Amino acid sequence: MKKIVACYKWVVDEADIRVEGKARSLNFDRIKYKISEYDRNAIEVGASFNEKQGCQFLAVTCGANVEASLKDVLSRGPESIAYVNDGALEETDSSVTSKVLAGIIKKIGEVDLVICGEGSSDGYSQQVGPRLAALLGYASVTFVNKLELTEDGIRAERKLEDGVEVVELTGPAVVTVLPDINKPRIPSLKQILAAKKKTSEKLELAAIGLDSLALKQKTLDVSGTVMERKNIQINSGGMTIEEAAQKLVQQLKADGSLA
Amino acid sequence: MSGDIFDCIIVGAGPSGSIAGYLLAQAGLEVLIIERGNFAGSKNMTGGRLYSHSLEKIIPGFSKEAPVERRVIKETVTMLTGDSSVSLDFQSELLGEEKKDSYTVLRADFDQWLASKAEEAGAILASGVRVDDLIIQDGKVTGVIAGEDEMEADVVILADGVNSLLAQKAGLKAELKPDQVAVGIKEVIELPANVIEDRFNLNPGEGAARLFVGDCTKGKIGGGFLYTNKNSISLGLVFTLSDIGTEGLSVPQMLEEFKQHPAVKPLIKGGKLVEYSGHLVPEGGLTMLPKLYGDGVLVVGDAAGLVINAGYTVRGMDLAIASGEAAAQAVIAAQEKGDYTAPNLAHYKNLLDNSFIMRDLTKYQDFPIFMENHRIFKQYPQLAVDIFKDLYLIDGNPLKPLKKTALSHMKKVGIVNLLKDAWKGGKIL
Incomplete structure (x- = not known):
């Protein structure tokens, strides 16, 4: 029986972030958290292998404030969850996150398949999956939009810019999935109630061999971007189409939009 | 809970549902509260004010821990015409007296807090789940249906809000009419x-x-x-x-x-x-009151139409809280007897009848009809503005005595109408 782990990130719901003033600073006063969108696809993949093929399926996460997520994630299919909740993880980067997740997964032991979302809803750096593969010594398969389990490995379809690549591999792997792969469930009443009976294991950083977390990257400032409109009206004052088109071309050239 | 059967399922985690859940869980019952929104309060709305008395009775000193906004110490009524206004302002320490005071609230925060109180007391809250139907066996409500899931309970409390489709399905209520x-x-x-x-x-x-x-x-x-x-x-x-x-x-x-x-x-x-x-x-008041209970089922809060309509203002949250309390008391009494049939749950109606809810609803029962008199919303604001205009507009023309000008404005409305409305309004209030 295969052992599968899905990783997820507990992120700020971007709908609640407000961009304020000329400085476009971000206001987090009234935010709520959610399971990162693509990670829901990763969890659904694991849940479906658990329900249809009887695989063992666990969820894994880490962060400074992730305990509020446990009930939610357990209602989406995992049999249990292992996590690190530590104030030191208030600000992390992909490097630190993947070290913590790798530590948890090693602690779980004998994991055959790790599934991550292709990127997180907030940073979308697409790094945690491949970094995790390197740290665990597993194969890394990205951009997956179809996944099957084989006798001793997996078969995955990768959706690339110029085509589709089908890969087969043996041994353990870390797979990052695209949103096309499935439609994440909306937990049903029974699934929500069942989640309350499932177990969760809280691990300390020391227990997974990480005493100090060296954060190499520090975020100095985050602000929103807005595309400024120039509000140029081309065909004002009864201009003919030909004239307007010429004026448009000139304008686009002046802006550097046309070579 | 024996097996998968709850003692009580409550549909809706608004004030009435959460208070019922809070009290039932405190009494040791296995309670499940099902909320359609992703969190309690996410689909709820109020103009903005909670009168504290009914909640204060259940959770004394609640305003110190609950996310209330401000304590109201100033009341103003303003009559508007297109370009003018006449206001009456009441400011008093009396408005801030404990148990008589009121607070402005935002429901997204307030309802979450109240639901968390129910959870702390031991109720189970399942959010993001829509209850589609009731399980009804031989005329008795025995549980709820949500999607493909069925969940059974000894009794179901419907706290699913103004357009309670479940109360309709239970045969307790007719479809809402636009004037209600x-x-x-x-x-x-x-x-x-x-x-x-x-x-x-x-x-x-x-x-x-x-x-x-x-x-x-x-x-x-x-x-x-x-x-x-x-x-x-x-x-x-x-x-x-x-x-x-x-x-x-x-x-x-x-x-x-x-x-x-x-x-x-x-x-x-x-x-x-x-x-x-x-x-x-x-806002139909007593005229739209549904049947409040049946075999294995109770209706509370907005779902039961428990809102007092004073024409220009409506008040419901303190009634919702008190009705949730009454429902909880009735369910606890029913559990002691092990009998959840309608005659036993009628205790809920008795509790409401002897509370401020039915007393105030009865007092205001003719008020909606009285308020349908459009003079109150059209001619009286104009009358007030006209009188004050004569009092305060100084343009060098000879001033007329107030009595005379006021009388001439009143004649526009009709002195008889005015007296009639004053008499009727006075009688109802």
């Missing part, structure tokens, strides 16, 4: 706390409540409201659903015109719109 419900629309407009305090003459923590009658609903039954929150103002309108569009204005247009009125515009100046919402409000 009002539509409430509201904008939350953000302003710094100190600006609100300066503008409304308040100390930190103190709040103002304002009602507007007249031009804001274009002379139709209803009114405008304004409540000060900590860092925002709740501004909106309530009017009978069947009146929508009769003045050729859409609902957002009416709110927009209200915001532009010279009596309102300076109050919200410089504010930022952060939230826009709309909701139905039951």
Whole structure:
């Protein structure tokens, strides 16, 4: 029986972030958290292998404030969850996150398949999956939009810019999935109630061999971007189409939009 | 809970549902509260004020821990015509007296807190789940159906809000009629706390409540409201659903015109719109009261239409809380007897009958009909403005005695009508 782990990130719901003033600073006063969108696809993949093929399926996460997520994630299919909740993880980067997740997964032991979302809803750096593969010594398969389990490995379809690549591999792997792969469930009443009976294991950083977390990257400032409109009206004052088109071309050239 | 059967399932985690859940869990019952929104309060709306008395009785001193906005110490009623207004202002320490006081609230925060109290007491809250139907066996409600899941309980409390489809399915209630419900629309407009305090003459923590009658609903039954929150103002309108569009204005247009009125515009100046919402409000009073209980089922709060309609204002949350309490008491009594049939649950109705809920609903039962008299919303604001105009407009023309000018304005409405309305209004109130 295969052992599968899905990783997820507990992120700020971007709908609640407000961009304020000329400085476009971000206001987090009234935010709520959610399971990162693509990670829901990763969890659904694991849940479906658990329900249809009887695989063992666990969820894994880490962060400074992730305990509020446990009930939610357990209602989406995992049999249990292992996590690190530590104030030191208030600000992390992909490097630190993947070290913590790798530590948890090693602690779980004998994991055959790790599934991550292709990127997180907030940073979308697409790094945690491949970094995790390197740290665990597993194969890394990205951009997956179809996944099957084989006798001793997996078969995955990768959706690339110029085509589709089908890969087969043996041994353990870390797979990052695209949103096309499935439609994440909306937990049903029974699934929500069942989640309350499932177990969760809280691990300390020391227990997974990480005493100090060296954060190499520090975020100095985050602000929103807005595309400024120039509000140029081309065909004002009864201009003919030909004239307007010429004026448009000139304008686009002046802006550097046309070579 | 024996196996998968709960002692009680409550549909809806608004004030009535959460209070019932809180009290039942405290009494040791296995309670499941099912909420359609992603969190309690996410689909709920209020104009803005909670009268504290009924909650204070259940959770004494609640305002110290609950996310309330401001304690109301100032009440203002304003009559509006198109360009003028006449206000009556009441400010008193009496308004802040414990158990008689009221607080401005925002439901997204307040309902979450109340639901968390129920959870702390031991109730199980399942959010993001819609209950589609009831399980009914031999006329007795024995559980709920949500999607493909069925969940059984000894008794089900329907706290699913104004348009309670479940109460209809249980045969307790008919479909809503457009003249039994009002539509409430509201904008939350953000302003710094100190600006609100300066503008409304308040100390930190103190709040103002304002009602507007007249031009804001274009002379139709209803009114405008304004409540000060900590860092925002709740501004909106309530009017009978069947009146929508009769003045050729859409609902957002009416709110927009209200915001532009010279009596309102300076109050919200410089504010930022952060939230826009709309909701139905039951306002039929006793006339729309459903059957409140059946075999294995009770209806509480808005679902039971427990809202007092005073024409220009509606009040429901304190009734919802008290009805949740009464339902919990009835269920606890039924559990002791092990009998959840209608005759036993009738205790709920008795509790309501002997509470302020039925007393006030009965007192106001003719009020909706009285308020349908359009003079109150059209001619009286104009009358007030005309009298004050004569008093204060000085243009060098000879002044006439007040009695004479006032009388001439009253004649426009008709002295008989005026006396009739005063008599009727006085009798009802």
